[in-house]
Amino acid sequence: MILAVIVVATMVRQFFLGNLEGLFMCLLTLILFMIPKTVEKTTKIQLPMTLEMVVLLFIFAAEILGEIHNFYGLFRYWDMSLHVLNGFLAAAIGFSMIDILNREDRFYIQMSPVFVTMVAFCFSMTIGVLWEFFEFGMDIFFNMDMQKDALIQKIVSVKLNPAGQNNPVILEHIKTTKVLLDNGRTVTLHGYLDIGLIDTMKDLAVNFVGAVIFSVFGYLYLKNRDKHHFAARFIPQLKQSRRK
Incomplete structure (x- = not known):
């Protein structure tokens, strides 16, 4: 009560x-x-x-x-x-x-x-x-946005491999990420935005x-x-x- x-x-x-x-x-x-x-x-x-x-x-x-x-x-x-x-x-x-x-x-x-x-x-x-x-x-x-996003400073992804091979490319110490919108506005993030995977x-x-x-x-x-x-x-x- x-x-x-x-x-x-x-x-x-x-x-x-x-x-x-x-x-x-x-x-x-x-x-x-x-x-x-x-x-x-x-x-x-x-x-x-x-x-x-x-x-x-x-x-x-x-x-x-x-x-x-x-x-x-x-x-x-x-x-x-x-x-x-x-x-x-x-x-x-x-x-x-x-x-x-x-x-x-x-x-x-x-x-x-x-x-x-x-x-x-x-x-x-x-x-x-x-x-x-x-x-x-x-x-x-x-x-x-129930899966809360997180800002991370490291990416490990095969998508970034220039030869398209199944070998991950590692980007470390990411300081900022800039997101360009259709209207020309730019959003600056202090790191790379993880879209809920880490939270899940x-x-x-x-x-x-x-x-x-x-x-x-x-x-x-x-x-x-x-x-x-x-x-x-x-x-x-x-x-x-x-x-x-």
Whole structure:
């Protein structure tokens, strides 16, 4: 409720500022806030309180703080931290889907802890890839620049090989790049503009880190549920599951 009140206040402010994009982000955030409770009411799945709190904070940090208040630009590691958390949470969800089937008498199939954690890891990485597809699509079709560009000082490319051979040419210590537009205007960049590739690969790399972290906790949890119960705080369960 506290987060919802903050979002509503932010939405009112965005309305008076005439920021329609910010207004849409606030509405989207309020809709996303409803998903955890909606899942619990419409399914037999019980979300742990810790998981629900982290999900709500994640949405708030990404949409309100990150997009509207530009925490992505103000804090260097804001985006990276959220992608690590995304990898962790997605692995927890993937883990829960297999673990539920593995423990229910109706669907019972015996799977080793290694296999379950591998599925959770792969599920998390797939979610990460799909998100990068979404960012790319928004950038191409709606000019959003969700894949943040970066200025780099080094190019390694076979396109620059004068003989057309498959041997890369290396340009180092690039100081400036001049971009000439159709109207004759020139834009000077302090380096070479990378169009999102580095951002995408960093996002996938830190998503990998988050997925690995949960996979380790998940594996230990499967080996000894009573001793290593930290992972259980992030694993959805059936409300009346018949545990094996």
